Amino acid sequence: MTLPLSFVFFVLLGLSVYFYYHAKSGIVRKAALLSDRTKALPSHYGQQSFLWAFIPSFLILLVLTIGGPNYIDQIFYNKIQELNPTFNESFVSLILAKVINVSNGKISTGEENIIMLAKDYKIAFEQLHFYRGLVVILCAALLGMIISYRQKPGSNAREQVEKFIVNIFFASAVIAIFTTVAIILSLFFEALRFFNLYNFFDFIFGLHWAPNVAIRTDQVAAEGSFGMIPVLLGTLLISFIAMCVAIPIGLFSAIYLAEFATPKIRDFVKPTLEILAGIPTVVYGYFAALTAAPFFREIGFSLGLDVSSESAIAAGAVMGIMIIPFISSLSDDVIRAVPQSLRDGSMGLGATKAETIYLVILPAAIPGLVGAVLLAVSRAIGETMIVVMAAGLSANLTVNPLESVTTVTVQIVSLLTGDTEFDDIKTLSAFGLGLALFFFTLLLNIFALSISRRLAERYD
Amino acid sequence: MIRKSIQSRRARETRLKIYGITSICFALIMLATLLISIGLNGYSALQQAYFKLDISVNTEKFVDDSGAPDNNKMNLFNWDGLVQSALREFFPEVKDRDEKKELFAIISANAGYDLKEIIKKKALGSGSHTLSVWLHLSDDADQYLKGRLSIDIPEEDRRINNKQIAWVNSLVERDIAKLKFNKTFFTSADSREPESAGILGSVIGSALTLFVTIMFALPLAVMAAIYLEYFAKPGKITDFIEVNVNNLAAVPSIVFGLLGLSVFLSTFGLPRSAPLVGGLVLGLMTLPTIIIASRASIRSIPPSIREAALGLGASKMQAALHHVLPLATPGILTGTIIGMAQALGETAPLLMIGMVAFIIDIPTTFTSSATAMPVQIYMWSDSAERAFYERSSLAILFLVAFLISMNLLAVVLRKKFEKKW
Numbered sequence: 001m002t003l004p005l006s007f008v009f010f011v012l013l014g015l016s017v018y019f020y021y022h023a024k025s026g027i028v029r030k031a032a033l034l035s036d037r038t039k040a041l042p043s044h045y046g047q048q049s050f051l052w053a054f055i056p057s058f059l060i061l062l063v064l065t066i067g068g069p070n071y072i073d074q075i076f077y078n079k080i081q082e083l084n085p086t087f088n089e090s091f092v093s094l095i096l097a098k099v100i101n102v103s104n105g106k107i108s109t110g111e112e113n114i115i116m117l118a119k120d121y122k123i124a125f126e127q128l129h130f131y132r133g134l135v136v137i138l139c140a141a142l143l144g145m146i147i148s149y150r151q152k153p154g155s156n157a158r159e160q161v162e163k164f165i166v167n168i169f170f171a172s173a174v175i176a177i178f179t180t181v182a183i184i185l186s187l188f189f190e191a192l193r194f195f196n197l198y199n200f201f202d203f204i205f206g207l208h209w210a211p212n213v214a215i216r217t218d219q220v221a222a223e224g225s226f227g228m229i230p231v232l233l234g235t236l237l238i239s240f241i242a243m244c245v246a247i248p249i250g251l252f253s254a255i256y257l258a259e260f261a262t263p264k265i266r267d268f269v270k271p272t273l274e275i276l277a278g279i280p281t282v283v284y285g286y287f288a289a290l291t292a293a294p295f296f297r298e299i300g301f302s303l304g305l306d307v308s309s310e311s312a313i314a315a316g317a318v319m320g321i322m323i324i325p326f327i328s329s330l331s332d333d334v335i336r337a338v339p340q341s342l343r344d345g346s347m348g349l350g351a352t353k354a355e356t357i358y359l360v361i362l363p364a365a366i367p368g369l370v371g372a373v374l375l376a377v378s379r380a381i382g383e384t385m386i387v388v389m390a391a392g393l394s395a396n397l398t399v400n401p402l403e404s405v406t407t408v409t410v411q412i413v414s415l416l417t418g419d420t421e422f423d424d425i426k427t428l429s430a431f432g433l434g435l436a437l438f439f440f441t442l443l444l445n446i447f448a449l450s451i452s453r454r455l456a457e458r459y460d
Numbered sequence: 461m462i463r464k465s466i467q468s469r470r471a472r473e474t475r476l477k478i479y480g481i482t483s484i485c486f487a488l489i490m491l492a493t494l495l496i497s498i499g500l501n502g503y504s505a506l507q508q509a510y511f512k513l514d515i516s517v518n519t520e521k522f523v524d525d526s527g528a529p530d531n532n533k534m535n536l537f538n539w540d541g542l543v544q545s546a547l548r549e550f551f552p553e554v555k556d557r558d559e560k561k562e563l564f565a566i567i568s569a570n571a572g573y574d575l576k577e578i579i580k581k582k583a584l585g586s587g588s589h590t591l592s593v594w595l596h597l598s599d600d601a602d603q604y605l606k607g608r609l610s611i612d613i614p615e616e617d618r619r620i621n622n623k624q625i626a627w628v629n630s631l632v633e634r635d636i637a638k639l640k641f642n643k644t645f646f647t648s649a650d651s652r653e654p655e656s657a658g659i660l661g662s663v664i665g666s667a668l669t670l671f672v673t674i675m676f677a678l679p680l681a682v683m684a685a686i687y688l689e690y691f692a693k694p695g696k697i698t699d700f701i702e703v704n705v706n707n708l709a710a711v712p713s714i715v716f717g718l719l720g721l722s723v724f725l726s727t728f729g730l731p732r733s734a735p736l737v738g739g740l741v742l743g744l745m746t747l748p749t750i751i752i753a754s755r756a757s758i759r760s761i762p763p764s765i766r767e768a769a770l771g772l773g774a775s776k777m778q779a780a781l782h783h784v785l786p787l788a789t790p791g792i793l794t795g796t797i798i799g800m801a802q803a804l805g806e807t808a809p810l811l812m813i814g815m816v817a818f819i820i821d822i823p824t825t826f827t828s829s830a831t832a833m834p835v836q837i838y839m840w841s842d843s844a845e846r847a848f849y850e851r852s853s854l855a856i857l858f859l860v861a862f863l864i865s866m867n868l869l870a871v872v873l874r875k876k877f878e879k880k881w
Contacts (some may be wrong), residue, residue: 070729112794137748162777169687172680176704176751179744183715186722249483256480269484271871276491278867280805282834283498283856286841290849291497321490330485354473375710382712384808386832389841409714434718438711445710446703 003133004067011133012140016054019144023049023151031153040158046158051164053144057136064132073100076117083113132143189429197425198226203432205229209395209406211415211426226429228436230395231435234405238316238387239380241401245320246380249328249374257328258335259357270329277325278435285389288318293390301403310392310404319386327376330409334368334452371452378444382437384409408437462523489740495860502853508642508655509602510594511567512673513546517579521624536578539572543595550636550872551627556767557625566624568596571654596644596655597637600630601846605639608846620847645851654847657840659855661822665735665815665830666804668823673803676798677747682785684747685754690766690780709748716745717812725813732814733829741809746799753795755786789799790877797870801863808832 024046031038038045075101080092087095095114101107103125109115151157197201206227229257253273257266293314302305307313338361346356362369392404393414415430509822521537525531548554554563559718568574577711578593596602600620603609606626615621631637649661685704692698720741724730767877775777810816815831816839823830829841833855840852 034661066728066730069631073729158775162775165777166687166691169683169691173684173687173692173701175680175710176684176701176748179708179747180704182723183711183719185717187715192721235490249486252479252483253478253487255545256477256484260477260480269488272491273484273487274867275864276487278805278863279494279860280807280834280863282805282838283494283860284809286837286852286856287497289495289841291493321487324490351502352469354472354476355469357476376521378710378712382714384712384714384811385838388808388811389838409712409808412714412718413808416718417811417816431722434715438715441710441715442714444706445707448710449706 001130005129006062007060008133008136010390012054015137015140015144016050018045019049019053019148022144023148025151026148027151027157030151034153036153038153039156043153044161047161048151049144049160052328053140053148054144060139061132061136064128064135068128069125072121072128075118075124076121078331080117082106098348109456119266126258135188163455187431187435191430191435193352194425194428194432197428198432203228203429207397209411211429223427224424226424226432228433229398229410231406231411231433232436233310233397233399234391234395235381235407235409237399237401238312238391238407239377239403241280241313241316242319242323243373243377246323246327246376249320250324250376251331251369253324253328254331254335255357257334259353259361270332273325273328277329280431281322281383281385282317282389284322284383285387288314288386288390292318305402307402308392310390310406311402312391312405313401315387315390317382318390319380321378322383322386323380326379327372327422330372331369332367334365334372337368338364340452344421367451371448374444374448374451378441378448381444382409382441384413388413408433412437417440466841474611498697498853498856498860499857502850502855504606505645505854506642507606507639507852509597509605509637509642510640511637512592512599513540513543513575514592514596515575516588516590517542517584518777519584519586520588523586526589529583531580534576539576541572543571543575544566550631550634562621562624563627564599564826566601566620566628568598568653568655568834570651570653571595574656575753594640596653597628599654599845600624601637602655603846604628604801605632605637608850613845645854650818651818651820652818652838654843654845654851659833659836659851659858661729661819662831662836662855665819665823666832668735668826668830669738669810669815670800670804672736672826673743673746674796674800676740677799678741678748680743681747681750681796682754682792684751686780686785688751689755689758690776690784691720705751705755706747709752712808713745713806714808714812716741717809719744720809720813731827731829733817733819733831734827735823736792736826736828737813738810738815738830738832739826740819741813742803742806742871745806745809746803749802750792753798754788754792757795758784760791761787790873794870794874797873798868801866801870804866805834805859807832807838810835811838 009174024042027038027045029044073096077092077096080095080099081087084092097119098109099114099117102109102114103122182403202451203226206225207229208225208227209230211224211226225312261269293309293311296311296314296317297307297309300311342364343356346360347353351359386412387407391408391410392406394404395411396403397407398405400449412430415426415433464532501513519529522530522534524533544560547563547567548560548593551563554560554765571873574595575593582591597605600609601624604611604620604625609618611618611625628637645658647660648656651657688698688701688705692701720737724737724740725732729829765787766779769783770776774782810832817829818839819829819831819833821828837852837855837859840848840855
């Protein structure tokens with residue numbers, strides 16, 4: 001007998017709904033018997049039963065669904081290893097994968113042993129699904145009955161239900177903390193494994209990045225070297241070019257929109273710029289690789305310069321265009337947050353509008369503007385698709401915008417999209433880069449947010 | 461002297477205005493360039509070169525002993541041979557082996573397979589049938605007919621040689637080959653051959669992924685927002701949650717991909733390339749966006765509404781869920797739509813969790829291998845064939861059009877439900 005996941009889930013849901021109505025009508029009957037009034041609304045007793053029946057069983061279902069298959073895989077892994085003690089780890093995993101595929105019917109094989117194991121594997125899975133369904137449904141039924149039996153008209157179901165819901169709400173808010181912690185831990189531990197294989201200081205200060213590790217152990221090839229300075233320099237170069245485009249254009253647009261533009265122009269320009277912000281980065285990457293890069297190459301050619309087809313300037317310029325709306329809308333908010341009284345005071349003393357802007361508004365807004373720019377820099381450093389499609393792969397130690405450079409995100413993508421093993425030094429080095437990227441952007445973000453907050457407090 | 465200084469002060473103001481207008485114009489021109497260049501690249505992918513073949517088949521060959529259709533026999537039949545011999549009837553002068561090879565290169569390498577699928581779908585009765593079918597020309601012939609392959613460059617540098625051009629032209633003259641609406645693009649998944657590649661697989665992959673994202677992120681975000689606005693006691697934990705939410709909103713998306721790779725794939729052992737994992741990763745990524753939008757929306761509801769409810773004896777939970785939440789719903793929905801648009805356009809985290817694989821089947825479940833629209837665009841623009849560029853551009857046009865309409869919907873919703881209290 002098979003009990004698929006969706007079936008178990010809907011039975012669980014149905015049972016819980018049943019207990020809702022059961023408790024709701026039950027409590028009214030109980031109260032009538034005692035000729036008493038219920039302390040909370042009948043529906044609160046129903047909600048209490050629903051939560052009791054549903055939540056614990058649902059958690060069990062979740063754990064069994066995620067953990068169960070892993071547990072079975074582990075059992076079969078051990079079984080295969082016991083049968084063939086001479087096999088090494090990766091070969092055992094290979095056989096396990098074959099067994100799983102045969103049991104799913106994805107591939108067929110003539111090997112007797114594997115067919116036998118596949119049969120066992122299938123049976124184990126069927127058992128797992130059967131017991132999962134049984135446990136979950138029984139648990140829901142049992143808990144539902146217990147709570148319905150225990151509910152008394154005098155107990156305050158509303159308070160209990162609400163306390164429980166607040167806890168659920170709290171748990172969802174804490175997910176934000178969990179996510180951050182999970183990011184830090186996962187990056188940190190993988191990076192730690194990388195630093196066991198590769199010296200930490202060679203990584204931080206190394207001037208050579210060439211992650212080409214020998215594919216076979218007996219192959220004569222250079223050891224991979226993982227010095228991140230050239231990669232970091234490339235990232236900073238491209239971000240710098242992007243900022244050279246985005247900061248002046250974004251700022252002047254924001255000043256014009258906030259101080260000069262008529263409401264009509266504002267209503268047209270602001271949403272249009274927001275379209276620019278809503279275009280996916282892969283589209284900018286496509287534009288950079290297929291339109292901007294040849295364009296810069298042409299221009300360079302006509303000036304007698306040799307521009308690489310994956311030049312930093314093409315990727316940087318397009319990234320700058322992407323960031324314009326980001327800077328302009330943040331700066332617009334900051335400039336408009338400067339109190340009107342400052343403007344009126346300056347104008348009253350006879351300053352022109354331009355002088356008011358240069359001498360009064362911008363100095364007052366400067367912390368917020370710096371915050372916006374820092375957020376934009378962090379965005380440029382973490383941007384992936386444009387550079388993956390338009391920047392190079394080889395790590396050149398150069399600041400020449402016409403040459404090809406690589407970035408942290410490009411390296412992460414190129415190291416992790418191949419079919420490499422998970423504990424390979426190349427894979428692990430990507431986590432080292434990821435950790436560096438995360439901390440770099442984290443520092444920028446915290447700094448930017450604290451600066452902006454200070455501004456907001458000043459004029460509150 | 462004063463007049464002079466006033467002049468220069470006014471000039472300064474004019475200059476500032478000009479800088480502003482130039483900047484805005486530059487940004488708008490860039491937007492137009494971007495969209496127009498992609499549009500010009502992509503519109504031609506709406507058409508595809510087809511050729512018409514009159515083919516006679518005897519369905520008796522594909523039935524088993526009981527007379528029922530037999531897929532195995534159908535798969536074993538030499539469909540390519542059938543197509544090729546039908547094609548050769550137009551060019552009886554082609555005899556040489558190499559020449560034949562060149563001739564067969566002007567039709568799609570999948571032509572035989574496509575013919576089989578067409579015949580399978582028609583479910584012909586038993587007996588022999590003659591039917592005329594439209595099959596794809598190869599991508600090179602297609603690009604030539606659309607004028608996308610320049611024929612000025614020397615023959616050996618071209619993907620299509622003079623002889624093949626002459627054959628294609630003669631097919632067009634005889635009205636056998638022509639450009640027709642590219643239905644394949646909208647009805648099939650990815651393929652190695654550009655002429656048989658379509659976006660349906662990636663559209664469904666994106667839809668499955670976004671479904672997981674919204675089911676995961678929306679409830680959590682709303683609950684977190686209500687908690688932070690109404691139930692959180694001011695203190696260290698609350699501050700820490702707020703700092704985390706704000707920071708997560710600015711963490712590079714690729715870091716979420718790394719998180720998904722090391723937590724969902726290697727610790728939990730969830731399947732690679734699955735919309736389930738993609739949806740969870742994108743959900744974690746959009747969670748802070750939706751939390752921030754929901755909080756703003758809840759905060760914009762005047763306190764008097766909540767206080768009135770509390771004053772009439774409602775509990776804090778009842779006031780929040782029965783009175784504030786319904787009024788905050790439009791704002792929350794707007795934030796959700798914007799978050800979903802962000803998730804739909806996101807590529808980098810999906811690359812990390814293996815949704816970048818080449819997948820021919822249209823995904824059907826949350827755990828089957830799939831790819832998403834932006835990833836499909838990335839893969840196509842990375843391919844060597846010229847014909848993939850235009851397909852990539854067309855896919856971009858659809859994606860961008862969809863995203864813009866999502867954002868417009870958000871703006872309209874905001875306008876419609878905006879209330880002045």
